[in-house]
Each structure stands twice: as structure tokens, then as C-alpha cells.
Amino acid sequence: MSFSTHRRGLRRLGGREVSRPMSDINVTPMVDVMLVLLVIFMVTAPLLTVGVQVDLPKTSADALPGQDEPLAVTVDAEGQIFLQDTQVGIENLAPRLIAITNNNPEARIFVRGDKGVVYGRIMEVMGTVNAAGFSKVALVTERMPASPPDKAEDKKAK
Numbered sequence: 001m002s003f004s005t006h007r008r009g010l011r012r013l014g015g016r017e018v019s020r021p022m023s024d025i026n027v028t029p030m031v032d033v034m035l036v037l038l039v040i041f042m043v044t045a046p047l048l049t050v051g052v053q054v055d056l057p058k059t060s061a062d063a064l065p066g067q068d069e070p071l072a073v074t075v076d077a078e079g080q081i082f083l084q085d086t087q088v089g090i091e092n093l094a095p096r097l098i099a100i101t102n103n104n105p106e107a108r109i110f111v112r113g114d115k116g117v118v119y120g121r122i123m124e125v126m127g128t129v130n131a132a133g134f135s136k137v138a139l140v141t142e143r144m145p146a147s148p149p150d151k152a153e154d155k156k157a158k
Helices: 028-049 090-100 119-131 151-157
Strands: 010-013 016-019 071-075 081-083 086-088 108-113 136-140
Touching: 071 090, 071 119, 081 090, 086 090, 090 119, 108 119, 119 136
Parallel strands: 071 108, 108 136
Antiparallel strands: 010 016, 071 081, 081 086
16 A cells, blocks of 8 residues: 655645645536526426417327427417417518518418317418418317227127
8 A cells, every 4th residue: 555645736845835726627516507507497498388378179180390489370269369479460460470580481380279269260360371471381289188998889898
């Protein structure tokens, strides 16, 4: 077993000890800060997805793939139109969409409509968006829950 009396990081210079700069990086404070930030973002992320409350119809169709964040045009139960979270009139919808997308006809636009609203109102909104030159317009629905087996069919099998 070896033993050293020389202190690490210190050297003698003319009868006094002078410390050298430490070359090791202590990453513990950085990891602590990153973990705190991670927790903060995990808590606040669900709060950032607040929008207009609508009761979407349910369907069993799969979600559309896509990388960019689409714009959401929402028609609530009273037939009012919202662009993201801001209420707009049907006459202002196309100019606002063009301004937001920088006149990009390839921008994805999702139309969300309450299931209690008149179908013609949804088609009016979709027609306005399409007439503004946007070709990637999609309707948003909620995914249907898996249906339990029908009890009447179980009785027939017995």
C-alpha cells in the first residue's frame, strides 16, 4: 500500500503553499437545475394546451400523421368561430388565416366542431378556409373507446 503526504492541488512556492486551479468539473449543480426544470415543464405543459371547450364527435379513425403544429379553427355549440383561442367572424377568418400562415397554402388547418352545432355551419367554415386557398383542411374528432362485447350476443351463444 502506498501513502502520499503531498496534498492534491497545492504546491510549495518559496515557503508558502499556493493552490492550483481545480480541473475537475462538478456537474451536480447542473444536473439539479436540469431536474428542477424538467419537473416544472412536466407540470406546466398540460396547462398550455387550453383551448375552446367543444364536445367533439367520436370516431374510430386513426390520427393523421404530421410534424408541424396545425392551426385550429373551432366552432362551438352556439356556432361562434374561434381561431386558436380568439373569437373571429366568418368574414375575418380567411384574412386572419392568410396573415398567420404568411400566405402559405400548405399550412395544415384543423376544424373542430361541437357535435351539437348545425352541420351547415361547419361546412360554411370549411368552405371559407378552402376558398382562402388552404388545401390541407381536416376535421377533428375524439377517438371512440373500445366497445365492450354485446351482452345480447353472449345470450345467443348460450
